[in-house]
Amino acid sequence: MGGRDATMVLLDENGIRCDGRKIDEPRRIMIKAGGLKNADGSAYIEFGDNKILVGVFGPRDVHPKHMSNTDTGILRVRYHMEPFSVTERKNPAPSRREIEISKVIKEALEPAVMLEKFPRTAVDVFIEVLQADGGTRCAALTAASVALADAGIPMRDMVAAIAAGKVADTIVLDVNNEEDQAGQADMPIGYMPSLKKITLLQLDGILTPEEYKKCVSVGVEGCKIVYELQKKALHNKYFGNRDD
Amino acid sequence: MASHTVIDELKRTQILELLEQGKRVDGRALDEPREITIETNAIPKANGSARVHIGDTEVICGVKIQPDRPFPDTGDKGLFICTAELLPLSHPTVETGPPQPHVIELARVVDRGIRESHMIDVSQLVIKKDKSVIGVFADNVVVDYDGNLFDACSYAATAALLTSKTPKWDWVDDKPTLVEGEDSQLPISTIPVSVTMGKIGNHIVVDPNGDEWDIMDARVTITTDSDGNICALQKGGFDGFTQDEIIQCGETSVRVGAKIREKLKAVQQGGQ
Numbered sequence: 001m002g003g004r005d006a007t008m009v010l011l012d013e014n015g016i017r018c019d020g021r022k023i024d025e026p027r028r029i030m031i032k033a034g035g036l037k038n039a040d041g042s043a044y045i046e047f048g049d050n051k052i053l054v055g056v057f058g059p060r061d062v063h064p065k066h067m068s069n070t071d072t073g074i075l076r077v078r079y080h081m082e083p084f085s086v087t088e089r090k091n092p093a094p095s096r097r098e099i100e101i102s103k104v105i106k107e108a109l110e111p112a113v114m115l116e117k118f119p120r121t122a123v124d125v126f127i128e129v130l131q132a133d134g135g136t137r138c139a140a141l142t143a144a145s146v147a148l149a150d151a152g153i154p155m156r157d158m159v160a161a162i163a164a165g166k167v168a169d170t171i172v173l174d175v176n177n178e179e180d181q182a183g184q185a186d187m188p189i190g191y192m193p194s195l196k197k198i199t200l201l202q203l204d205g206i207l208t209p210e211e212y213k214k215c216v217s218v219g220v221e222g223c224k225i226v227y228e229l230q231k232k233a234l235h236n237k238y239f240g241n242r243d244d
Numbered sequence: 245m246a247s248h249t250v251i252d253e254l255k256r257t258q259i260l261e262l263l264e265q266g267k268r269v270d271g272r273a274l275d276e277p278r279e280i281t282i283e284t285n286a287i288p289k290a291n292g293s294a295r296v297h298i299g300d301t302e303v304i305c306g307v308k309i310q311p312d313r314p315f316p317d318t319g320d321k322g323l324f325i326c327t328a329e330l331l332p333l334s335h336p337t338v339e340t341g342p343p344q345p346h347v348i349e350l351a352r353v354v355d356r357g358i359r360e361s362h363m364i365d366v367s368q369l370v371i372k373k374d375k376s377v378i379g380v381f382a383d384n385v386v387v388d389y390d391g392n393l394f395d396a397c398s399y400a401a402t403a404a405l406l407t408s409k410t411p412k413w414d415w416v417d418d419k420p421t422l423v424e425g426e427d428s429q430l431p432i433s434t435i436p437v438s439v440t441m442g443k444i445g446n447h448i449v450v451d452p453n454g455d456e457w458d459i460m461d462a463r464v465t466i467t468t469d470s471d472g473n474i475c476a477l478q479k480g481g482f483d484g485f486t487q488d489e490i491i492q493c494g495e496t497s498v499r500v501g502a503k504i505r506e507k508l509k510a511v512q513q514g515g516q
Contacts, residue, residue: 096348103345103480107462110482187477197484201464203477204360212474212494220487 010182011168018178019048024218026162026174026225031143031233033150039126041151043233045143048176049133052140054147059121073118077106079140081129101137102127108141108161108190108200114154123153134177135163138188141200146230150237157192159199160226164189164219166205171214173222185211189219193227256444256459263447269455270299275496277439277451280504282399282511284407292408292430294511296400299453300390305382305400307408309430311371311420312379322369323379326355328386328397335389349480354384354397354438357467357476361436364405368431372415380405380430391457394465394478398438399508405430406512435508436475437501438467441493443483448493450500464490466497470505474498 010018017023027048036042039055062068079102083089094102105127113123125147127140138161145158165175166185175186185205191198198220207215259269268274278299287293290306312323328351330338343351358364369378382404384397412426442452442460452460462481469475474494479485485493 096352099345099348100352103349104478107480107482111484192484195484196486198479198487198490199484201477201479201485201490203474204356206360206362206469206473206475208473209494209498213491216487216490 008178008182010179011170011172017167017172019176021174023170023172024221026222027176029226029229031146031229033146033233033237039147039151041147041149041153043143043146043150045139045146047135047139047142048174049131050129050136050139051131052136052143053128053130054140054143055126056123056144056147056151056153057126058123058151059118059153060124062120062122068120068122070119071116073115073121073123075106075110075113075115075123075125077102077109077125077127077144079105079127079129079137081132081136085129085132101140104200104202105137105141105144108159109144109148111195111197111199112145112155112157112159112192113148114156117154123148134175134180135188137200138162138190141190142226142230146233149234157194158227158230159190159192160223160230161188161190161200162219162222162226163187164215164222166207166211166215171211171218173218185215187215187219189216189223191220191223193224252459255455259456259459260445263444263449268449270453274447275450275500277395277500277504278453280399280507282403282507284403284511284514290404291410292404292406294400294403294407296396296403298390298392298396298399298451300388301386301392301396301454302388303384303386303393303396303400305384305397305404307401307404308381308383309408309410310379310381311376311413314370314374314377319374319377320367320370322366322377324359324364324366324382325379326358326382326384326401327351328354328384328393330386330389330393334386338389349478350393350397351384353394353465353476353478354401356478357398357438357465358382358401358405358436360476361434361467361469363402363432363434363436365431365433371413371420376413376415376420378410378413380408380410390454391452392440394440395438395451398436398467399504402436402508403511406432406435406508407514432512434470435505435512436467436469437505437508438465438476439497439500439504440465441496443481443485443489448489448496450496464493466493468498468501472498472502
């Protein structure tokens, strides 16, 4: 195939993507439960070239006090990118993008966590993106679920997340950075596989109603793959390595 | 609108009871938006403007168009930026100070819907490649709150853009120079329409009003373009949707959006 070096081929005639994956194949995913000494629960995820660390504290006292709720516990999420996590140095102050992602991840986790069991307390989730390469919000949400479980906080289910998207007129699973920049649509999905509920969903890019349907279903199937890896990570920490 | 009160619990019970009978608090059908009124050229000093009411929610959008420096990596494209702000007079719980996360989300979702639809062909907004481009700024201010700010801001910005007149600048003596009397329409390629749906119990309602907004479990905002394609989506709220519900919401957004688009088309034709 000539010309491959000159212009990046997003999808070749054999259905192979720019990083060698098939259309329904996620990037390499490695999840580790625990790892931090001081946090009540933690997780580390490598999702392709993304490297993300999550620490969970709580349920604990709420400061400032007026934020506390007498009926239920509250969940607070901070998604933060390190200045060195991207090609050009990022200003360490929280950007509008990070504030929105923090909110979206919080709302994706809330249906999973039994906060009503801990009135007047807070559960804090700190997400630190050490290296970013497209799809950080999904990887972060996936790791945050594992960290919450690792903290022993009662949960209805874990939220698994991955993005589906449209690249070279084809619906693909797990859009990477190059595909996101050059691709046609990106749809991050967070899903609770046992409860069959979508708790995070965003889209940018143009899809026909048919492609939209396909994209949701490809994403949901992808979440089920991620879910198995989340369970495996917890199993490995608490019951020793599970041989495949 | 931020904190959950005892009143909200009572409201929720009433709203849910009505929904079980297929009814809404204000008598609308589940997929029926409130009355939408759009008044354009509300602010003549702006290059384009609109005042939109959805029920009692009221938003004013002003568009300012002026020369700007392009982003370093997109020197062949003009700028489009859309913002949204809740004014302190819009609701007793709104305070001055840095924007709250829900306001940041509002602004970003409204911006994304319009941007991702490619409503404005920014490649036509270049004065001098890599040096100077035309910037289009659509700033929304919420004046009165009764739920569903996403759609109110989106319609206000879209209506304002559809009726905006852009001045012409030439590149003279290494700077953009205004050419008098050469105003024209913005390069518009499609009309995006967002439709926000709230989930209350197992019911999904289009265009939640303030009471419904305060007590709903989850929401989804879906933007469609003139071809009936889906171009942006944002889920929010503390509950989830099933896969079937999300597909349903997609279909609803195309159907309901098409009717609202007719209103915006009329605005566009009236403004020309």
